[in-house]
Amino acid sequence: MTNATETFELIVPKEKKFSKMINWKTYFFYFFIYLMATVTILVLIAIIGYILINGVLHIDWEFLTSEPSKMGKEGGIYSIIIGTLYLTLVSVVIAAPIGILAAVYFTEYAKESRWIKMIRFGTEILAGIPSIIFGLFGFTFFVIFLGFRWSILSGGLTLAMMILPTLIRATEESLKTVPRSYREGSLSLGATKWQTIIKVVLPSCLSGILTGLILGIGRAVGETAAVMLTAGSSLGVPHALTDPARTMSVHLYILASEGLSREKTFATASLLIILVLIINMIANMVTQRYIKKAKA
Amino acid sequence: MDTKIKIRNLNLYYGNFQALSDVEMDIYDNKITALIGPSGCGKSTFLRTLNRMNDLIGSVKIDGNVLLDNQNIYEKDYDVIRLRRKIGMVFQKPNPFPKSIYENIVYGPRIHGTKEKQKLDEIVETTLKEVALWDEVKDRLKKPAMGLSGGQQQRLCIARCLAVHPEIILMDEPTSALDPVATLRIESLLEELVKKYTIVIVTHNMQQAGRVSDYTSFFLNGKVLESDETDIIFSNPNNKKTEDYITGRFG
Structure with a gap:
């Protein structure tokens, strides 16, 4: 003691x-x-x-709904908002199926071989290439060689290439998290591998794919150099895939570098930030809702 | 008494490791056959050869015959999809899909071509009644299956398997992740199911094998040491090792 x-x-x-x-x-x-x-x-x-x-x-109603005049010195940015949305949509529509299917191939079908390792390495390199290089390629290949001119199509294809690596990565990562028991459950019911992937595996990693897509959209919305070289910087409202367009980032760049209008520059920049924030919020909401649904 | 599956000279290798050697067994129609043995003895591997789930693993080599209704399922052109419709499987851990209860059940029928809503509704009701889950979930069929308790999830998985009208159900330690009450419910369910289906169940639990099965096979190191009626295996086994295992001297 x-x-x-x-x-x-x-x-x-x-x-x-x-x-x-x-x-x-x-x-x-x-x-x-x-x-x-x-x-x-x-x-x-x-x-x-x-x-x-x-x-x-x-930023007021007029700024959002009227077209720019005097090279953007006056007026609004209606046509530029439309151009941004249009171009982003096109790039996502092109990139999504390619990226998702590529990721499915890598994780579900491909056997580890030299060839696959090379492709994988390639996609990672693709992610690190500076955007201006994409722009240069898009300009010489889509705009000139294929004759698509400065257009939403050329810009969309170029942006799609830039989004691809991110999308493939995100999809692959989320495919890997799908438990084997889901696949086994499906196969044991007599489903084919493809049915299993389409109906069980992909739906259960929707949030991962969405995250990849949103990240891609973020990159597309913010891209300037590559877009200027491939979609041009026309101020008109684009009506077709073959029309050129100016995105908000490009508009911002031109306004600022040419010192056209300080207030329009900052108004555009504010709108761009708000847009990116909204995109992120929507992404979060979708993911949260999906997670809740899966867990509940 | 008819033999549903005849297994002859079955050998299975994972790379260089032989996991099953010369397995011979008969699985009888409308009976429950239990597979017992210590961990790693090959009983789960064996179960998975019956619906060719081992095909999924690249390094597996199988030779020998597994005759289902006198046809070798390892024959070259055998239709694996049809095989797995005939032979359903319930897994160790309940594995409902992250979908609603309703969607879980209709998954199988849908991929096999049933589209009419009325027919699907009917399948959902009958199969859920078959596993005695209907009364518990009929008001929340559209709710996520993940919200059910473990025991309910496992019964849902059994219902999902019944929905494609199998003839045989393979169960891989179906109650090892469940509490005693849920386990008892599954066991009494087996007694009902065996009237319509042939059941093969892997179990770690000796009492369970004794309670529910008609036939028992004892596996050790990839070999079947003894197969017989459960009563005989448990009261009067031929093999000394079977007796040792059953009485709990090893395993």
């Missing part, structure tokens, strides 16, 4: 000292990470805030 108290007393002061030092280190470290995290948030807030403060007040 006395022994125990003795050791107890012996230990206590030591521990106190020890923990004080730990505490000090911990606090310092804590403060440090906290600071870093705050810095990132501050950067974000600074950028978004600066753009919005300068731009949001210039």
